[in-house]
Amino acid sequence: MPPTKGQRTRDHIVSTVAPIFNRHGYAGTTLEDVMAASGLKKGGVYRHFESKDDLAFAAFEHALALQGDRIRDAIVAGTTAEEKISGLARAMARNGDDPPIPGGCPILNTAVECDDAPGPIYTRLRTRARRAMTALIGAAEQLFADGIASGEMRDDIDPHDEAAALVSSLEGALMLSRLYADPSHVQRAAARVEERVRSLRRSAPRARRTAR
Amino acid sequence: MPPTKGQRTRDHIVSTVAPIFNRHGYAGTTLEDVMAASGLKKGGVYRHFESKDDLAFAAFEHALALQGDRIRDAIVAGTTAEEKISGLARAMARNGDDPPIPGGCPILNTAVECDDAPGPIYTRLRTRARRAMTALIGAAEQLFADGIASGEMRDDIDPHDEAAALVSSLEGALMLSRLYADPSHVQRAAARVEERVRSLRRSAPRARRTAR
Amino acid sequence: MPPTKGQRTRDHIVSTVAPIFNRHGYAGTTLEDVMAASGLKKGGVYRHFESKDDLAFAAFEHALALQGDRIRDAIVAGTTAEEKISGLARAMARNGDDPPIPGGCPILNTAVECDDAPGPIYTRLRTRARRAMTALIGAAEQLFADGIASGEMRDDIDPHDEAAALVSSLEGALMLSRLYADPSHVQRAAARVEERVRSLRRSAPRARRTAR
Amino acid sequence: MPPTKGQRTRDHIVSTVAPIFNRHGYAGTTLEDVMAASGLKKGGVYRHFESKDDLAFAAFEHALALQGDRIRDAIVAGTTAEEKISGLARAMARNGDDPPIPGGCPILNTAVECDDAPGPIYTRLRTRARRAMTALIGAAEQLFADGIASGEMRDDIDPHDEAAALVSSLEGALMLSRLYADPSHVQRAAARVEERVRSLRRSAPRARRTAR
């Protein structure tokens, strides 16, 4: 059964509007922007969303999904833990020049806008951003744990700390890239991550395949 | 010659208002907030600033100065390059639980709000943020260069890349700390920086003194 | 010939919606309320009514009919003019605690909302309210005239003035009852009417039967 | 010390706007109407009132004050209780053709609009209307009590019931007058009140002056 017309319109609104919210933030996005991007009038938009807040939340989830899909794809494309982690890093680095959604990493943008802002919408977005970030770090952590378990990697590292360091440096570098409009910062950060992962190889690598 | 009354009032406004802008961003700060924080009415504020934009810019510079002072102090407190770099990292890490200005690193906040926003004020702020970030990375870079020059550190590293990595990971970790309201992320990032710097020590350290 | 399906739906809408209009007034009733009460969607409603105005008018007529029925029943239940008038008064007094339509006397409500409001719908409603009020006063007037004609009542009263006084005091008291959410005001007003009617008895009542 | 300019403007707004609210009701009055009547723009209006609700409440109080003044004046103009009560009745009757505020009795209008309406503003208005109505009935009640105490009136009546009956019939008659745009209804109601009061005279009236 194909999606109903309403669903299609709703999806259309979300997908066209998500870049606006990701680029300009919640406060910086007006319904005028929404109308211009979606091609609908206010009345039409409000049929599908109860409020600007709801629309912003849906747009955020959409952006998260797009980025999540790309990262997931990069992970499954790798065979070894090292490849998977490198893929994750490169996927995040693409936020610099070829982001899945214009405006770069939605978690970063939302986290910075929401961290001190009052109001229920910011609480909602922050909570969602936390979940997404926890999932991202958790994914990286799992890859490190897999690499250790399979014997591919050294076992004297803390997967969680390693994952947090990876994400931190990539997000920070992405911020730099976006500030200077120069993707090289993230790209070099990704390269550093890959180098780091290489340095974690066991001397006698007998690993052939990471689980999961 | 003591500062005139007008100057003092202007400084008062800037210093009381800077935290608001740093926490809520330019768009999220209203003149109502400004009035409440400064204790002045709109007319009083507009005597010292031509527009909200000018005030926001002045507040941003104030926040930059506060953070810059703290970092500079931490640097000069160290004697070796390693100590200075560690000091810089720890100073930035304090943004997590004891920031020089509420809201955390103003460069990070401004960079993320301004990167895709239209309007002249965002261009001004972005330009200023770039300068500040360039200075920050440049300071770290100089410290690495000094460490190499003095023989304290290995010379097979790229000072600029090292500095960018340092700042990236600290800013990224700060974002995590603020997202989760948990300062441990930046603190662990600072610890990783210190460990990294330690690992750059020359085997036979004959370091005498870093310049500056 | 039984009512067609469309007719039944239309009646259903009117009867479920009339209380809303009577309680909240024309301006205070939205199509959302109408949809919630009737169980239909906007499209369904607009198939039976050309506009909100038409629906409001139909709802008003329905409310008038309900109240009119109750009053008529009370009148025919009495045998003497005095009983009939008392019945009329008590029927109106029931608007205080057990109204035929929630919200109390629709004539009162509509009269007050419409008296100074611009717009065609208010003119329509006002005109209809006048007719209903004229009928109500006329009915009471007729009862007094009957009482006089039959010799049951004194003939030194003006039936029209008497009827207007009756209605005025009951409507005014109903307003008080609704303002204070205390039905005693109308009930006491009805008691005063009954007392007044008793005081109009001829010394030697030879009443046989009032007409109608 | 003369009233400040802001106060004067505020009073100007209230006095020009009160008739609008009294005629069209709260829901029927828009800020456009307010702007047109007061000559100010929204920004100017919102300087003096936090919301439409606050303005409506102030306008209601103003209307109550105007009507209250007129009734008070009519009461103090009389010497005997009978004269005072008659004065009160005639003052209320003037709502039919020469109201102190266009739109007629504000208590009546507000009571009917608010009795079943949800929302905080209606609760506020209803509460205020109750207080005003209680004061009005209380004033009439006091006059009856004074008449009895001074021996001017018969003592076999209940002042409270008498007062409620007086107000009820006048308000109900006012509703009729406004519905038909015919002041004769209230005027005749006032005449009936005067007649009723006359009928309460003691056979041997020795009263010369009512207290209070």
Added chain:
DNA sequence: ACCGACGGGACCGCCCGTTGTT
């Protein structure tokens, strides 16, 4: 016969900036 979907507009509240005044 009923509903989903969308347009168009009005309304309230807010917010920045300017002017007159003290």
Added chain:
DNA sequence: AACAACGGGCGGTCCCGTCGGT
């Protein structure tokens, strides 16, 4: 030097009505 007062405009929400589909 500071403030009260006011203008002008935008942004979000709601609400009535219409049009096409089913």
